[in-house]
Amino acid sequence: MTVTSHGPLPATTYDVTVVGAGVVGSAVARELSRHPGLRVALVEAQDDVGQGTSKANTAILHTGFDAVPGSLEARLVREGARLLAAYAAESGIPVEPVGALLVAWDEDQHAALPGLLEKAEHNQYPDARLLGPAELYAREPALGPGALGALHVPGESIICPWTTTLAYATQAVRAGVDLHLDCRVGAARHEQGVHHLTTSRGTLRTRLLVNAAGLHADTLDRALGHDDFTVTPRRGQLLVFDKPARSLVRHILLPVPTALGKGVLVAPTVYGNVLLGPTAEDLDDKRDTGSTAEGLALLREQGGRILPALLEEEVTAVYAGLRAATEQDDYRITAHPEEGYVTVGGIRSTGLTASLAIASYVTGLLPGLGPTRELEPVRMPNLGETFPRPYQRPELIAADPEYGTLVCHCERVSRGEIRDALAATIPPAGLDGLRRRTRARAGRCQGFFCGAAVRALWEEARS
Amino acid sequence: MTAVREVDVLVVGAGPAGLAAAARLAAAGAGRVEVLDREQRAGGVPRHCAHGGFGTWSRPLTGPAYARLLAAGAERAGAVVRTGVTALDWAGPRALHTVGPHGPGTIAARAVVLATGARERPRAARLVPGTRPAGVYTTGELQQAVHLYGQHVGARAVVVGAEDVSYAAADTVRTAGAQVVALVTDLPRAQTAPARALDSRLRHGVPLLTDTTVAELLGHGRLSGVRVRHRDGRTAVLPCDTVVFTGDFVPDHELARRGGLTLDAGTRGPAVDGSLRTSRPGVFAAGSVLHAVESAATAAREGAHVASAVLDTLAGTWWPDGVPLVVDPPLRWIAPNRVVPADSLPYVLRTTAFLSGAVAEVTQDGRPLHRERIGAAVPNRTLRLTARWTSRVDPEGGPVRVGLTGR
Numbered sequence: 001m002t003v004t005s006h007g008p009l010p011a012t013t014y015d016v017t018v019v020g021a022g023v024v025g026s027a028v029a030r031e032l033s034r035h036p037g038l039r040v041a042l043v044e045a046q047d048d049v050g051q052g053t054s055k056a057n058t059a060i061l062h063t064g065f066d067a068v069p070g071s072l073e074a075r076l077v078r079e080g081a082r083l084l085a086a087y088a089a090e091s092g093i094p095v096e097p098v099g100a101l102l103v104a105w106d107e108d109q110h111a112a113l114p115g116l117l118e119k120a121e122h123n124q125y126p127d128a129r130l131l132g133p134a135e136l137y138a139r140e141p142a143l144g145p146g147a148l149g150a151l152h153v154p155g156e157s158i159i160c161p162w163t164t165t166l167a168y169a170t171q172a173v174r175a176g177v178d179l180h181l182d183c184r185v186g187a188a189r190h191e192q193g194v195h196h197l198t199t200s201r202g203t204l205r206t207r208l209l210v211n212a213a214g215l216h217a218d219t220l221d222r223a224l225g226h227d228d229f230t231v232t233p234r235r236g237q238l239l240v241f242d243k244p245a246r247s248l249v250r251h252i253l254l255p256v257p258t259a260l261g262k263g264v265l266v267a268p269t270v271y272g273n274v275l276l277g278p279t280a281e282d283l284d285d286k287r288d289t290g291s292t293a294e295g296l297a298l299l300r301e302q303g304g305r306i307l308p309a310l311l312e313e314e315v316t317a318v319y320a321g322l323r324a325a326t327e328q329d330d331y332r333i334t335a336h337p338e339e340g341y342v343t344v345g346g347i348r349s350t351g352l353t354a355s356l357a358i359a360s361y362v363t364g365l366l367p368g369l370g371p372t373r374e375l376e377p378v379r380m381p382n383l384g385e386t387f388p389r390p391y392q393r394p395e396l397i398a399a400d401p402e403y404g405t406l407v408c409h410c411e412r413v414s415r416g417e418i419r420d421a422l423a424a425t426i427p428p429a430g431l432d433g434l435r436r437r438t439r440a441r442a443g444r445c446q447g448f449f450c451g452a453a454v455r456a457l458w459e460e461a462r463s
Numbered sequence: 464m465t466a467v468r469e470v471d472v473l474v475v476g477a478g479p480a481g482l483a484a485a486a487r488l489a490a491a492g493a494g495r496v497e498v499l500d501r502e503q504r505a506g507g508v509p510r511h512c513a514h515g516g517f518g519t520w521s522r523p524l525t526g527p528a529y530a531r532l533l534a535a536g537a538e539r540a541g542a543v544v545r546t547g548v549t550a551l552d553w554a555g556p557r558a559l560h561t562v563g564p565h566g567p568g569t570i571a572a573r574a575v576v577l578a579t580g581a582r583e584r585p586r587a588a589r590l591v592p593g594t595r596p597a598g599v600y601t602t603g604e605l606q607q608a609v610h611l612y613g614q615h616v617g618a619r620a621v622v623v624g625a626e627d628v629s630y631a632a633a634d635t636v637r638t639a640g641a642q643v644v645a646l647v648t649d650l651p652r653a654q655t656a657p658a659r660a661l662d663s664r665l666r667h668g669v670p671l672l673t674d675t676t677v678a679e680l681l682g683h684g685r686l687s688g689v690r691v692r693h694r695d696g697r698t699a700v701l702p703c704d705t706v707v708f709t710g711d712f713v714p715d716h717e718l719a720r721r722g723g724l725t726l727d728a729g730t731r732g733p734a735v736d737g738s739l740r741t742s743r744p745g746v747f748a749a750g751s752v753l754h755a756v757e758s759a760a761t762a763a764r765e766g767a768h769v770a771s772a773v774l775d776t777l778a779g780t781w782w783p784d785g786v787p788l789v790v791d792p793p794l795r796w797i798a799p800n801r802v803v804p805a806d807s808l809p810y811v812l813r814t815t816a817f818l819s820g821a822v823a824e825v826t827q828d829g830r831p832l833h834r835e836r837i838g839a840a841v842p843n844r845t846l847r848l849t850a851r852w853t854s855r856v857d858p859e860g861g862p863v864r865v866g867l868t869g870r
Binding site: 291319391405455459 | 582
């Protein structure tokens, strides 16, 4: 198993290289690892997998009910949702099928609901139905006053996005894929059937190339001489509320899109929190993942209308993610067979849901990959609240008391889980990575109680 | 299911309040007294306050020495102190589910004392915008990092706050070999002893930026600076690699809330009367979970005080309701915050405004009960009110109100 984060890259020529270890790139690498004869590299500019859009999104497993009918996105989301639900069950990725309600707050939104129901049917999603205010308030008693009705989409679920990406990458690495972190791709040229990528860690050679660089997919595309699309970073700021807020909301509360734009959502998380967001701000800077006073004020104002009691709860995290928006309302997956190059661009917020279907579609565009095999299943640590966490499993604690020794008290993370994460196939590069793998320091105290103890475990493992 | 173990008194939290309560109860023959703490060592917050100011006037101690003394005192009196054990949730009105390295457990008690303490609100809860770099601390984390683990902190730190704990955080920054760039407070002046504020400014040369908030954290990976904004709209960037958010304490009330105990709207801790009885018969609370935060000495005094009420309850004394005790602005909160006529524990309060020559006025249904000179009222500092007036409270009347006037 090869995971590197420094030093020169191997001198060999890879058969396939995937640029970008987000949820899509990792899924593609995992799919490629099913071909035993291939030498595959997964290269990532940052120090961990899933560090871009994949870590800062709304963590929803969509049905695709509202996609543009007939689009590639509609098809891949529909297929991907089914594939990912099955994969999550097999791999221990937390998923909760809570269902969604698109809540109409004014006449325009209310008038848009029948059209959305029709769209859902066009997208082969037959389970959606309209709710009147009485049934809506019966389902969501803490909802603010003034809602006129809703569209209920029972198939929408919440999922852990970090575990999903990490599971794909872990399985890929265990099946022989080389993961190179801290490896930023700059220039690229294609000569005599081989791509030469100039990276921050030297030259990487590969026969076939998959561009899954997310926000930077257009830059890499241009480096290869194409000019198909432009990625505009669209910032989404989000607030995470503490666990007592979880009892206030039972479904994902989605906004109804109208000509005036799209509002914010309120959704439970699999960790037992509540999410409010995102804003939608088109920016120029692909690194601008900061939150702003204006953005947070806007979220609180809108969230206060949807779920007034939410604002009384403590905020445990504020974050901002950048979505890769393009000029077109569909995925931009383009094959250049003469160059052995596939670009996977414009994967919007549905990319998490569609990831496995995208992977299968992309590998179908690559020539001569050879026979496939079944992968060894992967079993990920459970970060979700619907299945027992290690501290709730007496048999596990009896076998190893470290699982009963809690370090992070707000999130009830044991020393055993932290130890396991630090020794995993893809270990965290820092405390943030450790938090995403275990939830340590992710709670209401943000390290007041446990921060130094968690850091001590991290430093001990590194030395 | 695990077997239910029975004790007489279960204390949750081995900080000054919990340990003092346990020591007093065990010494008074309350039967089997057990203290749980989720940390590996007993002592609570003083464990990592490596400065003086603890103990008594005749026997001054550092925080860690004080923590050891309290833990030893509880054990010597016969209480069982179990560390590394977390109280997860309620298993009954006076029973708790626990977990530790030995696995799950359920403990039923005749009386429960919640002494779960408080924490500082971190950056996220304060909604400070910006990036999410490394180098962002609360005082609690900073003190543990420096004093318990000897960890490296950055080279240049901005301390947010100008109350006692903020100056303690600045001392810890210097102990770690780093420089304090500035203290920043949104209030017009420091909220500590004038000598301490002066010493920080003159001897250590640390500027105090008043009427100023932290508007944004800057930097990718590691903090590179904080943008501050003065009340008049001016902004500036203070280059630094570390920022410490101090003060703004809130009770760690998760267990109280899970149990459905009535919380006080002001303190956000469990509502209690002067005997520190919560809304549930047999369940008491003491220490900083009631009033985030007071000194360790106040917490320990409350621990000792709650012991006599626990003993009364074990002897079968009736559990009174009490009437609510509420505050009017500029007061933020008062604790205890319910009152019965026999209450004798002095009250602690907080104000949002600076006042000199402050006078507290206690009324019930418009009827004056008491007037008391408070002196100088400073935000984030303790104000005290005696309990000499509680016998005049009508237990059948409306809420008792406390107001504060001054210049």
